[in-house]
Amino acid sequence: MSGRNRLIYMPLGGAGEIGMNAYVYGYGPEGKERLILVDLGIAFPDMDSTPGVDVILPDIAWLLQRLDRLEAVFITHGHEDHVGGTGHLFGQIQKPIHARKFTANLARRKLQEKGQDPKNVITAAPFPAMIDAGPFQVGFLPVSHSIPESAALVIDCPAGRIIHSGDFKIDASPIVGEPFDPDLWAEAAKPGVRALVCDSTNVFSKHPGRSEAEVAPNLKPLVAAAKGMFVATTFASNVARLRSLAEAGVASGRSICLMGRAMRRMTEAAVEEGILTDFPKTVSPEEAADIPRESLMLIVTGSQGERRAASAQLSRGKYFGMELKEGDTFLFSSKTIPGNEKEVAHIMNNLSEMGVDVVTADDGLYHVSGHANRPDLETVHKLVNPQVVIPMHGEHRHLREHAKLAESLGRTGLVVPNGTMVDLAGNAPKIVDHVETGRTYVDGSALVGQFDGVVRDRIRMALNGHVVVAVMVDDDDDILEDTWVDIRGLPEVVRGSAPLAEMMEEHLAGQLARIDTRTAGDDEKLEDLIIKGVRKVAQDEIGKRPEVTVLITRLAAE
Known part of the structure; x- marks a missing residue:
């Protein structure tokens, strides 16, 4: 097994969600595969789950640990969920970015905005032209979509051909951009296609797509x-x-x-x-x-x-x-x-x-989707005739339904959500690994990990409020009487007229008057005692457990 070359596919974003697309392909011996990345997009935050966040990026930690094996990045089209991460993450990746001219224009602007050299974006000619990237040859196969010059990718390697659809629809008259060309797609499929990795957004829409x-x-x-x-x-x-x-x-x-x-x-x-x-x-x-x-x-x-x-x-x-x-x-x-x-x-x-x-566009008069509906997906399945269909660009329910559609048409359908690595090189696709994937938040000018606690703390403060307590301790480890409390995001007055901050100060004054010098001399124990006291008052009075920050000032002897 160790001597066999693998052809791996693994989404880091975009499979199990709509947005934040990032797909890794690799070919070579296990653990030594040469890699390419398809798309590097963003998702948008909401005030409920990601307050204060500007945009959301895929977590590419797995890829960054293997940068010496990454050949290039290929961008299918200019939508933010496919190209929006290039400016934010190029400084870490530092690999050539290939895209068609309109998408390349947008990608160069993003690099410039972040102080990166736009010459790192290389304009690609459409298929049948192919680009060499290590063991891969990659071609941009034009498709119709809701943005000009969208492309599927024809990805060749010694293990066979993959077609990565990108976002697409079947539109013979898109007004701006190229119409869908079934003859060109048939030409791309002629050598035989090992896998079609395919847009799943509108798999539940049963009527043919509209132009x-x-x-x-x-x-x-x-x-x-x-x-x-x-x-x-x-x-x-x-x-x-x-x-x-x-x-x-x-x-x-x-x-x-x-x-x-x-x-x-x-x-x-x-x-x-x-x-x-x-x-x-x-x-x-x-x-x-x-x-x-x-x-x-x-x-x-x-x-x-x-x-x-x-x-x-x-x-x-x-x-x-x-x-x-x-x-x-x-x-x-x-x-x-x-x-x-x-x-x-x-x-x-x-x-x-x-x-x-x-x-609104609810009656269909003033908007048409840029994604293939179910009958259009069936048309492309038959046109490409792949051995395997791997749904992507959709929530998990979309992926699962698309896999069922592939099975109903006599093909293997494989659900591969984010972080799942599948080997396509053998007689049958095989899941070979699972990688932890998450999100990276662009928070102002900083990149913040999903599990770093920044957004979690922000949500906790939004839900429960915030209390700051300042306490002073003299050089004999005695608490000085005037403990100060400031509240944010909590009602100032409870029980009609009682100030909540004053109630907390009174409770803490009584509590701190009874502690021994061992507790007063230990910052950790003192902080824990104060937090519990503040939360007890808040719980009793308003049913909340606020976030508490304790400021301890110790006075040194003169």
């Missing part, structure tokens, strides 16, 4: 019928939708204003790379302020309820001098990603209270 071209005709009458200012939000990366929205606005005699950094960055990249050649003229937010409301259309970021994005800011008041009023229309030309429902609903309700008419 992006179906949205544009519905937008024009909607915009034309609006009386006041028209505002639309969608995924900033959906360049085709941005163009359709802008063209609908122009057709109704409206000036177009893009608001939000991501929106401007995506359109700039698309223009720079020649993908977007006929985008309507836009005006700046400053110019928009002087345009009559009925002649203005804003296209804004924040379709998923992000607190700092333009949609949320407009729902709370002014943004760049613009303010929504009764009679305006606000369109959500997007699907709400699971987990973001509360934030999106909050924005919608704020807008409704302003008298703004809110239009």
Whole structure:
């Protein structure tokens, strides 16, 4: 067994969740495999489970321990859950990044933002061109998706060919970007495919996927019928939708204003790379302020309820001098990603209270998905005809359902969640290892491990409040009388009029007056006693066990 080469696949993120994609492939003797990494994405935090966190990265500790074996990174497309981690983690990885030109443009911007050399991103030509990476040859197979120049990866090694689908849909007329080309996919599959590692996002959607071209005709009458200012939000990366929205606005005699950094960055990249050649003229937010409301259309970021994005800011008041009023229309030309429902609903309700008419994509008129539905997955399974289907890019229920679909079509379906290593080199795939995977939090300018306790402590303080106790001890280990208590995140007054902090101070004064010098002279014992005393008062009065910080000052003899 030790002399046999393995072909391993292991997701570090993106398999068992939607977001934070990072997939490792390796070929060679056990423990000496040469490795490539496919995608390096992020996930977005929420206030309930990750308060204060900016973004979430996959935990790549396993890969960092084997950097001498990593050949390169390959990015399938420019969505944040696939490319968003490059800037944050390139400083640790320091390996070439390969991507098609639009995605490469976005990746270079991310490296520049973090002070890294953008020349580390290498622009790739589409399949049948192949890139050498150790024992692997990798080609970018064009697919249609909700962002230009998306690609599946054709991954060759001595053990055979793998097709890694990336995110895709079957769309013959995507407006911007390439249509799905079944002949090119058939060519890629002709040598035989050992495994299809495949997008599972829409496996439960039983109707065939719809084309992006179906949205544009519905937008024009909607915009034309609006009386006041028209505002639309969608995924900033959906360049085709941005163009359709802008063209609908122009057709109704409206000036177009893009608001939000991501929106401007995506359109700039698309223009720079020649993908977007006929985008309507836009005006700046400053110019928009002087345009009559009925002649203005804003296209804004924040379709998923992000607190700092333009949609949320407009729902709370002014943004760049613009303010929504009764009679305006606000369109959500997007699907709400699971987990973001509360934030999106909050924005919608704020807008409704302003008298703004809110239009959603729930009836399918103003949005189509960028992911393959179940019939489209079946089409690709038959087109590729792989020995094994490994579902990825989905929650565990999506992976399991996709594996069942593969089995129903006469193929082996294998569920491989994050941290599971499978060897694909033999006659049948075999799970050979499990690696602990987690998350890394970008917290301000710091990278914080999921189990470091920072976010856990933050949540505890949010749930239970925080108490600071300051106590002074003289050189004879006697407690001075004036113990000071400060509370945060707890009610100041209980029982109608009793100050909670004073109640804690009184309890501690009585408690500390009775302790012996041995306890008073031991910081650990003294701190434990104070914490228990504070929590007893809090538990008795308000039913809470707050986080407690004890500050002990010891006075030295003169």
